[in-house]
Amino acid sequence: MRAWQFEGSGKPIALNEVPEPTPGPGEVVIDVKASGLCHSDLMYMEIGEGTMPFLPMTQGHENAGVISAIGEGVEGWKVGDVVGVCSSGVRPPLGMFTPGGFADKLVADARDLARVPEGLDLSLAALATDAGMTSYHAMIKVGHATTGMKVGVIGYGGLGQIGTRAAVLAGAEVHVAETKESVWDLAREAGVADVVRDASEWAGQGFDLVVDYAGFDTTQKAVDAVKRGTGTVVQVGLGLPTFTIQSSSILGKTIVGSLGGTVQDIEEVFGLLLDREIEPAYTDIAFEEIGAGLERLRRNEVAGRLVARFGD
Template identity: 85%
Template sequence: MKAWQFEGAGKPIALNEVPEPTPGPGEVVIDVEAAGLCHSDLMYMEVGEGTMPFLPMTQGHENAGVISAIGDGVDGWRVGDVVGVCSSGVRPPLGMFAPGGFADKLVADAADLARVPDGLDLSLAALATDAGMTSYHAIVKEGKAGPGMKVGVIGYGGLGQIGTRAAVLAGAEVHVAETKESVWDLARGAGVVDVVRDAGEWAGQDFDLVVDYAGFDTTQMGIDAVRRGGTVVQVGLGLPTFTVNTPSILGKKLVGSLGGTVQDIEEVFDLLLAGEIAPEYTEIGFDEIGSGLERLRRNEVVGRLVARFGG
Protein backbone atom coordinates (compact mmCIF):
# COMPACT_ATOMS: atom_id res chain seq x y z
CA MET A 1 0.00 0.00 0.00
CA LYS A 2 1.00 3.65 -0.34
CA ALA A 3 2.04 5.85 2.59
CA TRP A 4 3.36 9.40 2.97
CA GLN A 5 6.44 9.18 5.20
CA PHE A 6 8.88 11.45 6.99
CA GLU A 7 12.39 10.23 6.10
CA GLY A 8 14.59 12.74 7.93
CA ALA A 9 15.22 16.38 8.74
CA GLY A 10 15.33 18.69 5.75
CA LYS A 11 13.65 16.20 3.45
CA PRO A 12 10.16 16.60 1.99
CA ILE A 13 7.57 14.01 2.93
CA ALA A 14 7.87 11.02 0.57
CA LEU A 15 5.25 8.74 -0.98
CA ASN A 16 6.48 5.17 -0.43
CA GLU A 17 5.25 1.61 -0.83
CA VAL A 18 4.85 -0.13 2.56
CA PRO A 19 3.41 -3.46 3.78
CA GLU A 20 -0.23 -3.62 4.79
CA PRO A 21 -0.67 -3.76 8.59
CA THR A 22 -2.30 -6.53 10.61
CA PRO A 23 -3.96 -6.01 14.00
CA GLY A 24 -2.44 -7.29 17.22
CA PRO A 25 -4.36 -8.01 20.43
CA GLY A 26 -6.66 -5.12 21.32
CA GLU A 27 -6.13 -3.47 17.93
CA VAL A 28 -8.08 -2.86 14.74
CA VAL A 29 -7.09 -2.07 11.18
CA ILE A 30 -8.86 0.93 9.66
CA ASP A 31 -9.24 1.62 5.96
CA VAL A 32 -8.53 5.35 6.04
CA GLU A 33 -11.01 7.51 4.16
CA ALA A 34 -10.11 10.99 5.44
CA ALA A 35 -7.01 12.46 7.05
CA GLY A 36 -6.42 16.04 8.17
CA LEU A 37 -3.20 17.96 7.61
CA CYS A 38 -1.80 19.83 10.61
CA HIS A 39 0.98 22.27 11.50
CA SER A 40 2.21 19.62 13.93
CA ASP A 41 3.08 17.47 10.91
CA LEU A 42 5.40 20.26 9.77
CA MET A 43 6.89 20.71 13.23
CA TYR A 44 7.78 17.04 13.43
CA MET A 45 9.36 17.28 9.98
CA GLU A 46 11.68 19.90 11.51
CA VAL A 47 12.43 18.27 14.86
CA GLY A 48 11.30 14.67 14.45
CA GLU A 49 14.64 13.12 13.57
CA GLY A 50 16.07 11.87 16.85
CA THR A 51 12.62 12.17 18.46
CA MET A 52 10.66 9.63 16.46
CA PRO A 53 11.45 6.02 17.46
CA PHE A 54 12.16 4.98 13.87
CA LEU A 55 12.33 6.30 10.33
CA PRO A 56 10.73 6.44 7.89
CA MET A 57 7.56 7.34 9.81
CA THR A 58 4.13 7.37 8.21
CA GLN A 59 2.61 10.68 9.26
CA GLY A 60 -1.02 11.67 9.79
CA HIS A 61 -2.62 11.95 13.23
CA GLU A 62 -6.12 13.18 12.29
CA ASN A 63 -7.93 10.19 10.82
CA ALA A 64 -11.32 8.64 10.11
CA GLY A 65 -12.32 5.53 8.22
CA VAL A 66 -13.89 2.08 8.35
CA ILE A 67 -12.76 -0.89 10.43
CA SER A 68 -11.59 -3.67 8.10
CA ALA A 69 -9.95 -6.13 10.53
CA ILE A 70 -10.14 -6.80 14.27
CA GLY A 71 -7.52 -8.31 16.58
CA ASP A 72 -8.00 -10.66 19.50
CA GLY A 73 -9.67 -9.30 22.60
CA VAL A 74 -11.51 -6.41 20.93
CA ASP A 75 -15.07 -5.98 22.19
CA GLY A 76 -17.76 -3.52 21.10
CA TRP A 77 -16.48 -3.04 17.56
CA ARG A 78 -17.03 -4.90 14.31
CA VAL A 79 -15.84 -4.81 10.73
CA GLY A 80 -17.66 -2.02 8.89
CA ASP A 81 -17.94 0.37 11.84
CA VAL A 82 -17.11 3.98 10.94
CA VAL A 83 -14.68 5.50 13.40
CA GLY A 84 -12.35 8.36 14.17
CA VAL A 85 -9.05 7.75 15.95
CA CYS A 86 -8.02 9.60 19.10
CA SER A 87 -4.42 9.98 20.23
CA SER A 88 -5.46 9.67 23.86
CA GLY A 89 -2.28 8.17 25.24
CA VAL A 90 -3.43 4.56 25.10
CA ARG A 91 -0.71 4.03 22.50
CA PRO A 92 2.00 6.38 21.20
CA PRO A 93 0.56 9.21 19.07
CA LEU A 94 -0.09 8.12 15.51
CA GLY A 95 1.93 9.85 12.82
CA MET A 96 4.64 10.87 15.28
CA PHE A 97 5.60 7.82 17.35
CA ALA A 98 3.58 5.11 15.56
CA PRO A 99 2.52 4.82 11.89
CA GLY A 100 -0.31 7.23 11.14
CA GLY A 101 -3.07 7.74 8.64
CA PHE A 102 -1.38 9.25 5.59
CA ALA A 103 -1.74 5.73 4.23
CA ASP A 104 -4.37 3.40 2.84
CA LYS A 105 -4.63 1.59 6.18
CA LEU A 106 -3.58 2.15 9.79
CA VAL A 107 -3.54 0.17 13.02
CA ALA A 108 -5.23 1.70 16.08
CA ASP A 109 -5.89 0.60 19.62
CA ALA A 110 -9.58 -0.15 20.11
CA ALA A 111 -9.61 2.09 23.20
CA ASP A 112 -8.71 5.04 20.97
CA LEU A 113 -11.76 4.74 18.70
CA ALA A 114 -14.57 7.28 18.58
CA ARG A 115 -17.81 6.20 16.93
CA VAL A 116 -18.83 8.42 14.00
CA PRO A 117 -22.56 9.15 14.06
CA ASP A 118 -24.68 8.45 11.01
CA GLY A 119 -24.84 11.47 8.71
CA LEU A 120 -21.55 13.08 9.71
CA ASP A 121 -19.25 13.70 6.75
CA LEU A 122 -15.95 11.87 7.15
CA SER A 123 -13.90 14.99 6.44
CA LEU A 124 -15.52 16.58 9.48
CA ALA A 125 -15.07 13.38 11.44
CA ALA A 126 -11.36 13.32 10.63
CA LEU A 127 -10.66 16.93 11.58
CA ALA A 128 -12.65 16.42 14.79
CA THR A 129 -10.11 13.84 15.99
CA ASP A 130 -7.38 16.47 16.39
CA ALA A 131 -8.39 19.99 15.38
CA GLY A 132 -11.73 19.39 17.07
CA MET A 133 -10.64 17.37 20.09
CA THR A 134 -7.54 19.43 20.85
CA SER A 135 -9.18 22.83 20.51
CA TYR A 136 -12.34 21.81 22.37
CA HIS A 137 -10.44 20.15 25.23
CA ALA A 138 -8.16 23.17 25.64
CA ILE A 139 -10.85 25.82 25.84
CA VAL A 140 -13.74 23.92 27.44
CA LYS A 141 -12.07 21.30 29.64
CA GLU A 142 -8.72 22.93 30.53
CA GLY A 143 -9.74 26.60 30.21
CA LYS A 144 -13.27 26.03 31.52
CA ALA A 145 -14.72 28.72 29.26
CA GLY A 146 -18.19 29.62 30.41
CA PRO A 147 -20.84 32.31 30.85
CA GLY A 148 -19.56 35.76 31.80
CA MET A 149 -15.92 34.99 31.04
CA LYS A 150 -13.76 37.24 28.85
CA VAL A 151 -11.86 34.87 26.60
CA GLY A 152 -9.12 35.50 24.06
CA VAL A 153 -8.26 33.12 21.23
CA ILE A 154 -4.88 33.53 19.53
CA GLY A 155 -4.97 32.10 16.02
CA TYR A 156 -8.10 31.52 13.96
CA GLY A 157 -6.83 28.56 11.96
CA GLY A 158 -7.81 24.91 11.90
CA LEU A 159 -7.95 24.68 15.70
CA GLY A 160 -8.78 28.25 16.63
CA GLN A 161 -11.95 28.34 14.56
CA ILE A 162 -13.36 25.37 16.47
CA GLY A 163 -12.16 26.54 19.88
CA THR A 164 -13.63 29.98 19.25
CA ARG A 165 -17.05 28.61 18.42
CA ALA A 166 -16.97 26.22 21.39
CA ALA A 167 -16.31 29.15 23.74
CA VAL A 168 -19.12 31.18 22.16
CA LEU A 169 -21.49 28.23 22.61
CA ALA A 170 -20.36 28.03 26.25
CA GLY A 171 -21.57 31.61 26.77
CA ALA A 172 -18.21 33.41 26.92
CA GLU A 173 -17.40 36.86 25.50
CA VAL A 174 -14.81 35.85 22.91
CA HIS A 175 -12.09 37.96 21.30
CA VAL A 176 -9.80 36.74 18.51
CA ALA A 177 -6.27 37.71 17.49
CA GLU A 178 -5.39 36.63 13.96
CA THR A 179 -2.82 38.01 11.51
CA LYS A 180 -4.68 36.73 8.44
CA GLU A 181 -7.32 39.43 7.90
CA SER A 182 -9.05 37.34 5.22
CA VAL A 183 -10.61 35.20 7.98
CA TRP A 184 -11.81 38.02 10.21
CA ASP A 185 -15.34 37.91 8.82
CA LEU A 186 -15.44 34.16 9.50
CA ALA A 187 -14.50 34.86 13.12
CA ARG A 188 -17.19 37.53 13.44
CA GLY A 189 -19.69 35.12 11.92
CA ALA A 190 -18.80 32.60 14.64
CA GLY A 191 -19.97 35.09 17.26
CA VAL A 192 -16.83 36.87 18.48
CA VAL A 193 -17.11 40.43 19.74
CA ASP A 194 -13.78 41.71 18.42
CA VAL A 195 -10.90 40.75 16.15
CA VAL A 196 -7.40 42.23 16.25
CA ARG A 197 -4.28 41.49 14.25
CA ASP A 198 -1.87 41.31 17.18
CA ALA A 199 -2.64 39.81 20.60
CA GLY A 200 -0.19 42.35 22.02
CA GLU A 201 -3.08 44.82 21.77
CA TRP A 202 -4.76 42.93 24.63
CA ALA A 203 -2.09 43.78 27.21
CA GLY A 204 -3.65 44.84 30.52
CA GLN A 205 -7.24 44.12 29.42
CA ASP A 206 -7.92 41.61 32.22
CA PHE A 207 -9.00 38.59 30.23
CA ASP A 208 -10.09 35.61 32.33
CA LEU A 209 -8.70 33.13 29.83
CA VAL A 210 -6.49 33.20 26.75
CA VAL A 211 -5.96 30.10 24.63
CA ASP A 212 -2.99 30.22 22.25
CA TYR A 213 -3.62 28.02 19.22
CA ALA A 214 -0.72 29.59 17.29
CA GLY A 215 2.45 29.13 19.32
CA PHE A 216 4.57 31.54 17.28
CA ASP A 217 6.15 33.16 20.37
CA THR A 218 2.70 34.44 21.26
CA THR A 219 2.45 32.99 24.76
CA GLN A 220 3.81 36.15 26.37
CA MET A 221 1.02 38.13 24.75
CA GLY A 222 -1.53 35.86 26.42
CA ILE A 223 0.18 36.22 29.79
CA ASP A 224 0.14 40.00 29.46
CA ALA A 225 -3.56 39.95 28.57
CA VAL A 226 -4.95 37.87 31.46
CA ARG A 227 -5.82 39.28 34.88
CA ARG A 228 -4.18 38.13 38.11
CA GLY A 229 -5.66 34.72 38.74
CA GLY A 230 -6.35 34.27 35.02
CA THR A 231 -5.28 31.34 32.86
CA VAL A 232 -3.30 30.97 29.64
CA VAL A 233 -3.68 27.63 27.88
CA GLN A 234 -0.90 26.82 25.42
CA VAL A 235 -1.85 24.58 22.51
CA GLY A 236 -0.09 25.78 19.35
CA LEU A 237 3.32 24.47 18.36
CA GLY A 238 4.19 26.93 15.62
CA LEU A 239 7.75 27.17 16.96
CA PRO A 240 9.67 24.49 18.88
CA THR A 241 10.80 27.03 21.54
CA PHE A 242 9.71 30.45 22.79
CA THR A 243 10.31 32.56 25.87
CA VAL A 244 8.27 34.21 28.62
CA ASN A 245 9.10 37.02 31.01
CA THR A 246 9.31 35.19 34.35
CA PRO A 247 7.85 37.90 36.65
CA SER A 248 4.84 38.29 34.34
CA ILE A 249 3.61 34.79 35.08
CA LEU A 250 3.43 35.28 38.86
CA GLY A 251 -0.14 35.13 40.10
CA LYS A 252 -1.32 33.65 36.79
CA LYS A 253 -1.68 30.11 35.51
CA LEU A 254 0.07 28.79 32.39
CA VAL A 255 -1.24 25.38 31.28
CA GLY A 256 -0.08 23.21 28.41
CA SER A 257 -2.96 21.31 26.80
CA LEU A 258 -2.20 18.22 24.76
CA GLY A 259 -4.88 16.37 22.83
CA GLY A 260 -7.97 15.22 24.65
CA THR A 261 -10.20 12.19 25.05
CA VAL A 262 -12.54 9.99 23.07
CA GLN A 263 -15.39 11.69 24.94
CA ASP A 264 -14.15 15.09 23.72
CA ILE A 265 -14.19 13.84 20.13
CA GLU A 266 -17.69 12.42 20.42
CA GLU A 267 -18.95 15.68 21.95
CA VAL A 268 -17.44 17.55 19.00
CA PHE A 269 -19.01 15.02 16.60
CA ASP A 270 -22.43 15.90 18.06
CA LEU A 271 -21.82 19.65 17.70
CA LEU A 272 -20.67 19.19 14.09
CA LEU A 273 -23.63 16.99 13.22
CA ALA A 274 -26.02 19.58 14.72
CA GLY A 275 -24.36 22.37 12.74
CA GLU A 276 -23.46 24.25 15.92
CA ILE A 277 -19.82 24.19 14.79
CA ALA A 278 -19.19 24.56 11.06
CA PRO A 279 -15.43 24.80 10.43
CA GLU A 280 -13.87 25.92 7.19
CA TYR A 281 -11.98 23.14 5.43
CA THR A 282 -10.78 22.18 1.96
CA GLU A 283 -10.67 18.64 0.62
CA ILE A 284 -7.67 17.40 -1.37
CA GLY A 285 -6.74 14.03 -2.81
CA PHE A 286 -4.42 11.48 -1.22
CA ASP A 287 -1.80 12.21 -3.89
CA GLU A 288 -1.87 15.90 -2.89
CA ILE A 289 -0.76 15.42 0.73
CA GLY A 290 2.84 16.42 -0.02
CA SER A 291 1.87 19.60 -1.83
CA GLY A 292 -0.83 20.26 0.78
CA LEU A 293 1.77 20.32 3.55
CA GLU A 294 3.76 22.85 1.54
CA ARG A 295 0.64 25.02 1.19
CA LEU A 296 0.27 24.80 4.97
CA ARG A 297 3.91 25.77 5.45
CA ARG A 298 3.38 28.86 3.26
CA ASN A 299 0.32 29.86 5.32
CA GLU A 300 -1.95 29.56 2.28
CA VAL A 301 -4.66 27.48 3.97
CA VAL A 302 -7.92 28.80 5.41
CA GLY A 303 -9.19 26.48 8.12
CA ARG A 304 -8.11 22.88 7.58
CA LEU A 305 -6.93 20.71 4.70
CA VAL A 306 -8.42 17.21 4.66
CA ALA A 307 -7.25 14.48 2.30
CA ARG A 308 -10.00 12.16 1.04
CA PHE A 309 -9.13 8.67 -0.16
CA GLY A 310 -9.85 5.02 0.50
CA GLY A 311 -13.39 3.77 -0.06
Protein backbone atom coordinates (compact mmCIF):
# COMPACT_ATOMS: atom_id res chain seq x y z
CA MET A 1 0.00 0.00 0.00
CA ARG A 2 1.03 3.66 -0.30
CA ALA A 3 2.34 5.68 2.64
CA TRP A 4 3.81 9.16 3.04
CA GLN A 5 6.80 8.74 5.39
CA PHE A 6 9.29 10.87 7.28
CA GLU A 7 12.74 9.42 6.55
CA GLY A 8 15.03 11.76 8.47
CA SER A 9 15.92 15.35 9.29
CA GLY A 10 16.34 17.63 6.32
CA LYS A 11 14.50 15.29 3.98
CA PRO A 12 11.08 15.95 2.44
CA ILE A 13 8.30 13.52 3.23
CA ALA A 14 8.49 10.56 0.83
CA LEU A 15 5.77 8.48 -0.84
CA ASN A 16 6.70 4.82 -0.35
CA GLU A 17 5.23 1.35 -0.79
CA VAL A 18 4.83 -0.48 2.55
CA PRO A 19 3.18 -3.74 3.66
CA GLU A 20 -0.50 -3.67 4.60
CA PRO A 21 -1.10 -3.80 8.38
CA THR A 22 -2.94 -6.49 10.32
CA PRO A 23 -4.76 -5.88 13.62
CA GLY A 24 -3.44 -7.24 16.91
CA PRO A 25 -5.57 -7.89 20.01
CA GLY A 26 -7.73 -4.88 20.79
CA GLU A 27 -6.95 -3.24 17.46
CA VAL A 28 -8.74 -2.51 14.19
CA VAL A 29 -7.53 -1.77 10.67
CA ILE A 30 -9.06 1.33 9.10
CA ASP A 31 -9.25 2.06 5.39
CA VAL A 32 -8.35 5.75 5.56
CA LYS A 33 -10.69 8.06 3.67
CA ALA A 34 -9.54 11.47 4.91
CA SER A 35 -6.48 12.73 6.76
CA GLY A 36 -5.79 16.28 7.91
CA LEU A 37 -2.47 18.06 7.48
CA CYS A 38 -1.16 19.83 10.59
CA HIS A 39 1.74 22.06 11.60
CA SER A 40 2.66 19.32 14.08
CA ASP A 41 3.60 17.18 11.07
CA LEU A 42 6.14 19.82 10.13
CA MET A 43 7.40 20.14 13.70
CA TYR A 44 8.12 16.43 13.86
CA MET A 45 9.88 16.61 10.50
CA GLU A 46 12.21 19.12 12.17
CA ILE A 47 12.71 17.36 15.52
CA GLY A 48 11.56 13.81 14.79
CA GLU A 49 14.90 12.16 14.17
CA GLY A 50 16.02 10.97 17.58
CA THR A 51 12.51 11.49 18.96
CA MET A 52 10.53 9.04 16.84
CA PRO A 53 11.14 5.41 17.91
CA PHE A 54 11.89 4.29 14.36
CA LEU A 55 12.27 5.58 10.82
CA PRO A 56 10.79 5.78 8.30
CA MET A 57 7.60 6.86 10.07
CA THR A 58 4.24 7.10 8.32
CA GLN A 59 2.85 10.48 9.35
CA GLY A 60 -0.75 11.68 9.73
CA HIS A 61 -2.48 11.98 13.09
CA GLU A 62 -5.87 13.41 12.04
CA ASN A 63 -7.78 10.56 10.43
CA ALA A 64 -11.20 9.20 9.52
CA GLY A 65 -12.19 6.10 7.59
CA VAL A 66 -13.95 2.75 7.56
CA ILE A 67 -13.08 -0.30 9.66
CA SER A 68 -11.94 -3.12 7.37
CA ALA A 69 -10.55 -5.67 9.87
CA ILE A 70 -10.98 -6.34 13.60
CA GLY A 71 -8.54 -7.94 16.01
CA GLU A 72 -9.19 -10.35 18.83
CA GLY A 73 -11.13 -9.00 21.80
CA VAL A 74 -12.60 -5.93 20.11
CA GLU A 75 -16.21 -5.30 21.13
CA GLY A 76 -18.73 -2.70 20.04
CA TRP A 77 -17.29 -2.25 16.56
CA LYS A 78 -17.76 -4.08 13.26
CA VAL A 79 -16.34 -4.05 9.75
CA GLY A 80 -17.93 -1.17 7.86
CA ASP A 81 -18.26 1.21 10.81
CA VAL A 82 -17.21 4.78 9.98
CA VAL A 83 -14.83 6.17 12.60
CA GLY A 84 -12.42 8.90 13.53
CA VAL A 85 -9.27 8.12 15.49
CA CYS A 86 -8.37 9.98 18.68
CA SER A 87 -4.83 10.36 20.01
CA SER A 88 -6.13 10.16 23.57
CA GLY A 89 -3.08 8.76 25.28
CA VAL A 90 -4.30 5.16 25.16
CA ARG A 91 -1.38 4.43 22.83
CA PRO A 92 1.47 6.60 21.49
CA PRO A 93 0.26 9.24 19.02
CA LEU A 94 -0.30 8.18 15.43
CA GLY A 95 2.06 9.66 12.87
CA MET A 96 4.69 10.51 15.46
CA PHE A 97 5.35 7.38 17.51
CA THR A 98 3.22 4.80 15.67
CA PRO A 99 2.34 4.67 11.95
CA GLY A 100 -0.31 7.21 11.04
CA GLY A 101 -2.92 7.88 8.42
CA PHE A 102 -1.02 9.33 5.48
CA ALA A 103 -1.50 5.84 4.10
CA ASP A 104 -4.19 3.68 2.54
CA LYS A 105 -4.67 1.82 5.84
CA LEU A 106 -3.75 2.30 9.49
CA VAL A 107 -3.97 0.27 12.70
CA ALA A 108 -5.71 1.88 15.69
CA ASP A 109 -6.55 0.86 19.23
CA ALA A 110 -10.29 0.29 19.46
CA ARG A 111 -10.42 2.44 22.59
CA ASP A 112 -9.35 5.43 20.48
CA LEU A 113 -12.26 5.24 18.04
CA ALA A 114 -14.94 7.90 17.78
CA ARG A 115 -18.15 7.03 15.94
CA VAL A 116 -18.84 9.29 12.96
CA PRO A 117 -22.53 10.21 12.72
CA GLU A 118 -24.34 9.53 9.47
CA GLY A 119 -24.28 12.54 7.19
CA LEU A 120 -21.04 14.08 8.44
CA ASP A 121 -18.53 14.72 5.68
CA LEU A 122 -15.37 12.69 6.27
CA SER A 123 -13.10 15.68 5.77
CA LEU A 124 -14.84 17.32 8.72
CA ALA A 125 -14.68 14.06 10.65
CA ALA A 126 -10.94 13.84 10.08
CA LEU A 127 -10.12 17.40 11.13
CA ALA A 128 -12.34 16.98 14.20
CA THR A 129 -10.01 14.29 15.56
CA ASP A 130 -7.19 16.76 16.18
CA ALA A 131 -7.97 20.35 15.19
CA GLY A 132 -11.46 19.90 16.60
CA MET A 133 -10.64 17.83 19.68
CA THR A 134 -7.55 19.82 20.70
CA SER A 135 -9.09 23.26 20.27
CA TYR A 136 -12.43 22.34 21.85
CA HIS A 137 -10.82 20.58 24.82
CA ALA A 138 -8.54 23.56 25.50
CA MET A 139 -11.32 26.12 25.31
CA ILE A 140 -14.24 24.29 26.95
CA LYS A 141 -12.79 21.55 29.16
CA VAL A 142 -9.57 23.28 30.32
CA GLY A 143 -10.39 26.99 29.91
CA HIS A 144 -14.05 26.55 30.98
CA ALA A 145 -15.25 29.27 28.60
CA THR A 146 -18.80 30.20 29.47
CA THR A 147 -21.39 32.97 29.49
CA GLY A 148 -20.15 36.34 30.73
CA MET A 149 -16.44 35.64 30.22
CA LYS A 150 -14.15 37.84 28.14
CA VAL A 151 -12.09 35.41 26.07
CA GLY A 152 -9.15 35.93 23.76
CA VAL A 153 -8.08 33.55 20.99
CA ILE A 154 -4.57 33.89 19.60
CA GLY A 155 -4.29 32.41 16.12
CA TYR A 156 -7.23 31.87 13.79
CA GLY A 157 -5.90 28.84 11.96
CA GLY A 158 -7.03 25.23 11.88
CA LEU A 159 -7.44 25.08 15.67
CA GLY A 160 -8.23 28.69 16.48
CA GLN A 161 -11.27 28.86 14.23
CA ILE A 162 -12.88 25.93 16.03
CA GLY A 163 -11.91 27.14 19.51
CA THR A 164 -13.29 30.57 18.69
CA ARG A 165 -16.65 29.26 17.60
CA ALA A 166 -16.85 26.94 20.61
CA ALA A 167 -16.36 29.93 22.92
CA VAL A 168 -18.99 31.96 21.05
CA LEU A 169 -21.46 29.07 21.36
CA ALA A 170 -20.67 28.91 25.09
CA GLY A 171 -21.83 32.52 25.43
CA ALA A 172 -18.46 34.22 25.90
CA GLU A 173 -17.45 37.61 24.51
CA VAL A 174 -14.68 36.50 22.14
CA HIS A 175 -11.77 38.50 20.75
CA VAL A 176 -9.30 37.20 18.15
CA ALA A 177 -5.67 38.10 17.46
CA GLU A 178 -4.50 36.98 14.02
CA THR A 179 -1.72 38.33 11.80
CA LYS A 180 -3.29 37.01 8.57
CA GLU A 181 -5.85 39.66 7.74
CA SER A 182 -7.33 37.51 4.96
CA VAL A 183 -9.17 35.45 7.60
CA TRP A 184 -10.52 38.34 9.64
CA ASP A 185 -13.90 38.25 7.91
CA LEU A 186 -14.18 34.53 8.74
CA ALA A 187 -13.60 35.36 12.40
CA ARG A 188 -16.25 38.08 12.32
CA GLU A 189 -18.71 35.67 10.70
CA ALA A 190 -18.06 33.28 13.60
CA GLY A 191 -19.46 35.89 15.99
CA VAL A 192 -16.39 37.51 17.57
CA ALA A 193 -16.50 40.94 19.19
CA ASP A 194 -13.40 42.18 17.37
CA VAL A 195 -10.18 41.14 15.64
CA VAL A 196 -6.71 42.63 16.10
CA ARG A 197 -3.45 41.88 14.37
CA ASP A 198 -1.36 41.50 17.51
CA ALA A 199 -2.36 40.32 20.98
CA SER A 200 -0.15 43.01 22.51
CA GLU A 201 -3.12 45.33 21.90
CA TRP A 202 -4.95 43.44 24.67
CA ALA A 203 -2.45 44.34 27.42
CA GLY A 204 -4.21 45.37 30.62
CA GLN A 205 -7.71 44.74 29.26
CA GLY A 206 -8.67 42.23 31.95
CA PHE A 207 -9.49 39.14 29.94
CA ASP A 208 -10.80 36.19 31.94
CA LEU A 209 -9.24 33.67 29.58
CA VAL A 210 -6.82 33.66 26.66
CA VAL A 211 -6.17 30.49 24.68
CA ASP A 212 -2.93 30.66 22.69
CA TYR A 213 -3.17 28.43 19.63
CA ALA A 214 0.02 29.93 18.14
CA GLY A 215 2.89 29.67 20.62
CA PHE A 216 5.39 31.99 18.98
CA ASP A 217 6.04 35.34 20.69
CA THR A 218 2.46 35.23 21.87
CA THR A 219 2.40 33.69 25.32
CA GLN A 220 3.73 36.76 27.11
CA LYS A 221 1.06 38.80 25.36
CA ALA A 222 -1.59 36.37 26.59
CA VAL A 223 -0.31 36.70 30.16
CA ASP A 224 -0.37 40.49 29.88
CA ALA A 225 -3.99 40.40 28.69
CA VAL A 226 -5.58 38.37 31.49
CA LYS A 227 -6.67 39.90 34.78
CA ARG A 228 -4.65 39.41 37.93
CA GLY A 229 -6.27 37.14 40.49
CA THR A 230 -8.55 35.10 38.26
CA GLY A 231 -7.12 35.28 34.74
CA THR A 232 -6.10 32.08 32.96
CA VAL A 233 -3.88 31.42 29.95
CA VAL A 234 -4.26 28.06 28.21
CA GLN A 235 -1.24 27.21 26.08
CA VAL A 236 -1.87 24.98 23.07
CA GLY A 237 0.35 26.17 20.23
CA LEU A 238 4.01 25.19 20.06
CA GLY A 239 5.22 27.42 17.26
CA LEU A 240 8.59 27.74 18.97
CA PRO A 241 10.39 25.05 20.98
CA THR A 242 11.11 27.54 23.79
CA PHE A 243 9.88 30.98 24.80
CA THR A 244 10.34 33.23 27.81
CA ILE A 245 7.84 34.91 30.12
CA GLN A 246 8.56 37.82 32.44
CA SER A 247 8.45 36.26 35.90
CA SER A 248 6.64 39.09 37.68
CA SER A 249 3.85 39.09 35.08
CA ILE A 250 2.60 35.63 36.03
CA LEU A 251 1.93 36.44 39.69
CA GLY A 252 -1.76 36.01 40.47
CA LYS A 253 -2.44 34.40 37.10
CA THR A 254 -2.82 30.79 35.97
CA ILE A 255 -0.94 29.30 33.04
CA VAL A 256 -1.87 25.77 32.01
CA GLY A 257 -0.95 23.64 29.02
CA SER A 258 -3.58 21.68 27.13
CA LEU A 259 -2.71 18.61 25.07
CA GLY A 260 -5.17 16.69 22.91
CA GLY A 261 -8.45 15.57 24.41
CA THR A 262 -10.80 12.61 24.58
CA VAL A 263 -13.07 10.51 22.41
CA GLN A 264 -15.99 12.29 24.08
CA ASP A 265 -14.57 15.65 22.98
CA ILE A 266 -14.39 14.42 19.38
CA GLU A 267 -17.94 13.12 19.42
CA GLU A 268 -19.20 16.41 20.88
CA VAL A 269 -17.41 18.26 18.06
CA PHE A 270 -18.89 15.80 15.54
CA GLY A 271 -22.33 16.85 16.76
CA LEU A 272 -21.58 20.57 16.43
CA LEU A 273 -20.21 20.03 12.92
CA LEU A 274 -23.19 17.94 11.88
CA ASP A 275 -25.57 20.65 13.15
CA ARG A 276 -23.44 23.28 11.35
CA GLU A 277 -22.94 25.18 14.58
CA ILE A 278 -19.24 25.08 13.71
CA GLU A 279 -18.27 25.45 10.04
CA PRO A 280 -14.47 25.50 9.81
CA ALA A 281 -12.65 26.57 6.67
CA TYR A 282 -10.85 23.68 5.01
CA THR A 283 -9.60 22.62 1.58
CA ASP A 284 -9.64 19.09 0.20
CA ILE A 285 -6.56 17.85 -1.62
CA ALA A 286 -5.71 14.49 -3.17
CA PHE A 287 -3.66 11.83 -1.37
CA GLU A 288 -0.90 12.38 -3.94
CA GLU A 289 -0.71 16.06 -2.95
CA ILE A 290 0.20 15.51 0.72
CA GLY A 291 3.88 16.31 0.21
CA ALA A 292 3.09 19.53 -1.65
CA GLY A 293 0.40 20.35 0.91
CA LEU A 294 2.89 20.21 3.76
CA GLU A 295 5.10 22.63 1.88
CA ARG A 296 2.14 24.98 1.52
CA LEU A 297 1.70 24.79 5.29
CA ARG A 298 5.39 25.49 5.79
CA ARG A 299 5.08 28.63 3.66
CA ASN A 300 2.00 29.77 5.64
CA GLU A 301 -0.16 29.71 2.51
CA VAL A 302 -3.11 27.83 4.03
CA ALA A 303 -6.26 29.34 5.54
CA GLY A 304 -7.99 26.85 7.83
CA ARG A 305 -7.11 23.20 7.28
CA LEU A 306 -5.89 21.03 4.41
CA VAL A 307 -7.49 17.59 4.32
CA ALA A 308 -6.30 14.81 2.02
CA ARG A 309 -9.11 12.71 0.55
CA PHE A 310 -8.36 9.24 -0.81
CA GLY A 311 -9.60 5.70 -1.04
CA ASP A 312 -13.19 6.66 -1.95
